[in-house]
Amino acid sequence: MQYKYQTNSRKIMGDLHTPVSIYLKVRDTFPQSALLESSDFHAKENSISYLALKPIARIEVNRGISKMVFPDDKEESRELSDEFTISDSLNNFIERFEVEDSDIDNIGLFGYTTFNCVKYTENINIKESKEDKNDAPDMLYILYKYILVFNHFSDEITLIELQEKDELSNLNKIESLINQRNFANYNFFTEGDEYSTISNEEYKQYVRTGVEHCMKGDIFQIVLSRRFVQPFSGDDFKVYRALRSINPSPYLFYFDFGGYRIFGSSPETHCKVEGNKISIDPIAGTTKRTGNYQEDMEGVEFLLNDPKENAEHVMLVDLARNDLSRNAHDVEVEFFKEPQFYSHVIHLVSRVSGVLNFSANPIKAFFDTFPAGTLSGAPKVRAMQLISEIETHNRGAYGGCIGFIGLNGDINQAITIRTFVSRNNELWYQAGAGVVSQSKDEYELNEVNSKLGALHMAIEKATKLHNS
Template sequence: MNPTLPTLIPYQDHYPYVPVMVKRPLATFDPIAVAKIVHQMGNGFALTIDRHQRYSYFSFKPQRSLTGRQLAKHKRPANETLQAILNQYRTPRIQGLPPFTGGLIGYFGYEYIQQFVLKLHLKSPATADLDDLGLFLVTSVLVYDHRHHELGLTQLISTADLAATYAVTQTALTQQLAAIIEQLQQPIALPPFDLQQPLHMQADQATYARQVDRIRQHIYAGDIFQMIYANPCLGTMSGSLLAVYQQLQKTAAPYTCYFKQANFEMTVASPETLVTKDGEQIATYPLAGTRRRGRTPAEDQQLAHELQTSPKEIAEHNMLVDLGRNDLGQVAKFKSVRVTNLRRLIRYSQVMHLGSRVAAEVAPTTTALQVLAATFPAGTLAGAPKIEAMTLINHYEQVPRGAYGGCFGYLDCNGNLDMAIGIRLAYRMNEQLVIPAGAGIVADSIGAQEFKECQNKQRVIVNAVQDAKGRVKDGIIN
């Protein structure tokens, strides 16, 4: 339900802002149609679908655009600046509203860990013309409820003069929503997309395998137990990744996202949650252990059995479940950490994984940014022990990761968050296109197999890029 003025009045003495929402039935909805409208306006924006695939969120007309390099100019740590923004627009949690009604939406890059662990000195993403975060502050959110087939528009309003502001905002939102729905009926061409250079792996199989053997020596020496070693696929492009995002809409990934900020653009179809916070409930979802999907039902079942019974994959997964428990334990209430699912088989279009859920409870004063700090980056994208693995990643990987291995999603002004891990993605800065992926290296890893795992994980994105190239050029769908 939409919050009425009487239901909001009790909050005006305790919160600086409250969310207001209007909505209308909309039987069919195409997120690409909204993306095309905002892209045509020239605004940077983020679009994401939450873990349960119930809501699609669009950051309509952001209040502020925030980047890592921009925040680095401030005299205080980036986290403090972000928390100050969330405090400034603090809102109550109101039953019946979507999980995200306003706050920060976008991504935190892998190198953002240095904000949480000061002793880590990783390659600066600026050396690759990247940022360690890209966020929008949004006080108005366009949201589609896929369960009830409703399109809504939210607005955070000040409680200083709530009675007067409420009526004016309701009228304005109703008019804006009607205009948006009318625009959605108009055909708008996709922006052009084309590959200028064929995609290629950064390291060929022989080179990657040699590095895997070197990493294994660190494991034998006791430096680490496991490390995620990336091997991105590279190319050059022209146009926009919006056409690639359109292709990724066909996948069954829990999270999909399209993000554009100045000359940086990213599209994601991530299968893995980093962390969620809903009130005092927090959870993380380790996903580790991979096989490709079978070409036939029989082969698919055989590969699933192989994955579920592999001592290597089980040991690797259990290690990362323990790491997830330790991460949550940093902020959780005493003895509240628990594993509620262990090593479930999860199938996606190109690969299958083992997945678990680790949950806990936090104190009411624990912030979403504190929960993010405890779990970031995912152990499944770093290794174990996490800090030692990240130190070696910094040594062996040739370029900063940027969005890969970080997370994307939202931090709501009501204290909640939903962040997915930055995997199964493509990003571009200017003309440089990057499709990252990595493999978990353990003591008995075989270099050629780990090289293949990178390719398996990249396949859904590579296919989307190739399909988009074949269908869209100069804004025309072939």
């Protein structure tokens, strides 16, 4: 069955509103919404944020089964196989919807792909979680009825709704909610101390094991991570607000899936498709940011000249080129080893792009690049196999992707790093370091801690945002 919609939209002035303020006003009326912000307003193409309200259809993949739920509550399930892949399931779901009119560029699916989905694309034995609280789908993408598009460049908000034939518009209600002055406010509290699922010494043993595999020639590089947990009570949206102020990044997101939430401030684009152009922005090379200009410049010089950091970066740029070449031509490096500054770290960033082949499918191209080499290693498949052996639990959301898949074929996916998973009054967060043959365990441990600096500060700041 085909589900047909037309779009209805209107523009309102956005100079008195922010995505955060509107989210706070509408979230009690429209739970399970998705907020996807950009913090880079310098360029017109990067000045768009989205707020998606009222889920009407979804596709999820869990334990090898693809399940589609449609607007009329009909469900279809099918087991994934070589003949019906995870990209096939997403394409089939999208093909069930037909949307007319000019707002199609802003209509699509919002959701995530966990790192665990590598078991559906490669021969990787991912550790299965048997805990009830870990039963979130491996992949989940949702079609929403209402989309608010914030153009920070022109200070306009476009309200868009999907309408069935002869359905009455509900945009007046949305606009009324936006213009209300009051909204409920809830506080955030930590409950006890943060803990890690492994000790510092155990993580250093991870690193030493990774170095051994590099020295034996099994791999050239591997990214090994560790998880932290902070029990809490109250409103975790306060943590998101704190994080976006402490660590503004190209991708800021807060997705509420009902029983759990995923939110963060990711600096790294995994895969972006616009028309027939596809790109990846690998980040490899990290040093701590001190806030002192001279010391930070010395850190940049260290990154640019350190043999270990350079070898790792070149390796991952080459991996991105190879991944794109499976579905694209004219693959090139647009910029190389560009220092980018964040609240607690300095990264080296490159951009690799290409032109999709005429017969290429954007969603298949996305999965052919998944997961990012910067979160797995090289060669990618062997690195992922070793990650599954070395790390004590599966990664879940960490190292996967989160973002938007348009019905028109456009894709914008961030790597799920600098990210919290909130469930059962616990915040889970994770960070890793790239290990090569020259790696030192203490240095890699410190790199992981530096990457978590903004998240720790966000938790602390959130506890002080009382009545605000």
